[in-house]
Amino acid sequence: MTSTAVHALPVPDLSDDALAAVTAEVAATAAEYDLSGAVPLRGLAAVHRAGLFTATVGQRYGGPGAGPRETTRILTALGEGDPSVALIVANTLMAHASQAANAHWPTAYYDDVLARSVRGPAPVNAIRAEPELGAPARGGLPRTTVRRTPSGWILNGHKAYATGGTALAYHVVWAVADEPDGDPDAPRVGHVVVPGDLPGITWVDTWDHLGLRASNTHDVVYEDVVLPADAFVEIPRGADGVYRDPAAAAGPGSFGHPALYLGVAKAARRAFADFARSRVPAALGRPIATTERIQAVAGEVDLQIAQAETLLHGALLRLETGDPAVAPQLSVLKVAIARSVVSAVQTAVAALGNPALSRRNSLERHLRDVLCVRVHPPQEDTALVAAGRRVLTG
Incomplete structure (x- = not known):
């Protein structure tokens, strides 16, 4: 099934400055697409121009072959700009990474999706949920x-x-x-x-x-x-003949989803800081950013983001070194990351009160978006039960 074609795919610039530029370009249309609900074509086009849509395509197909940590950096940058764009890209990057690790696509189809990817955005998604079955x-x-x-x-x-x-x-x-x-x-x-x-x-x-x-x-x-x-x-059944869904437990490739919500939390931190620097109440006579209360809130937001980022990249680094102890913990680490990014945004919103819940303030959108981190499998209750059984059975 291995494709024999090599495609002229770009090597993306993954420097901090280059990713920040893509973040800004994608963010410029995020509020507009959030309001309309339309496919975020301009954001997807920006990702394509930056060469990020095909970052995980295997080198044997002409791609750069980005690994999990590079992928999470890309998705955090995109999530900071527009998480809807980031989610579409995340699913595509996961599909290409899966093909790079284990070629399974029909040859003609994979050649076609790469040819399309040269010309423009070519999103891919694993479509799994059903109305009756759910996740x-x-x-x-x-x-x-x-x-x-x-x-x-x-x-x-x-x-x-x-x-x-x-x-x-x-x-x-x-x-x-x-x-x-x-x-x-x-x-x-x-x-x-x-x-x-x-x-x-x-x-x-x-x-x-x-x-x-x-x-x-x-x-x-x-x-x-x-x-x-x-x-x-x-998808083969287990040795006991039972089919188990691959998404029921987290793997290194599934950390792209929490990475994009880390980006949402970073966007919320920036929005909070911008508001705090510009808000000058008449009774105070100076920006609220100069008060210890708001400084402490900003510190708490930063703590939660630092915690999520350290867990995310720390887990992937441990996997790279071959640490066997981290693999069973990946699902609960995803839960911890989710809790941290949600807490970061909720903390910022709670501190500002009504202004943060206004549609004129991007914090309102960031709060709505970050809550979606909880829906990605394995979900919190499933991950905790599995971890608890592992601990209690020794």
Whole structure:
């Protein structure tokens, strides 16, 4: 399945100054897209021009092959600018990193997505949740099916929370295989790689969310979508014959999501500081930034951000060194990072009161956006229960 084509993909500048420039460009349209809910095309175009959309493409395909820590730096910068853009990019970077680690896409399809990526943004997303099932990390099998035919597969199903919407170049769809010779009690489960412009794909505009409003995380329906024989990639069952969803536990690649919300917390810190420096109450006669109360709040916000950033990069550094103790803790580390970034933004908002909740203040948007960190699997209760069982069983 390995692609033989090498594409002329850019080598992005990952210096702090270059990433800060992309942050500023993406941030310039974030409020507009948050209000409209439209696909954030200008933000995605800025990411493409900077060469960040393909940063994790493997070197054998002509990409720079960025690793997890470089990826988290990219996504933190983008999350500081517009987390809706960052989420679409995060899913794409994760897809390319997965292909670099284990080639599984149909050759023609991966060549196509890279060719598209040379010309412009080509988002990819693993589309997994369903209206009835909810998040697959909670257990259960999808109702979405791929039926085997003499020439390939036919895809049918209804998915929810398909981030990227009509902007997606490719969908990676979680489904159960319907095969004449399959085991009805233990069907094969996997993903099918689907070009986003195939006949039979219909979008249902269901996304009207509190946060990440421009992420276009709508429902999508597949009706008799025709796919080639190599489009289905099985996810093997465990040695005990039980299927376990790969997203039920965190891995190094899944730290891209908390990284983008770290960016949201940094944006909130900046907004808080800007407001505090400019706000001069008549009774005080000087900026509130000069008061010890506001300085202490700023320090608390900074503490929470430093804690989240240290946990994020510290975990990845420990993985790089081969520390075996960190892998079982990745899920709870994600929980700790989520708690810290939410606390940072909530602390800033609480200190400013009404002004921070006004739509004229970007802190209101940052608060709505950062709360979305909690929805990414494994979610807090699942991670804590798994960690508790590990501790209590020795």
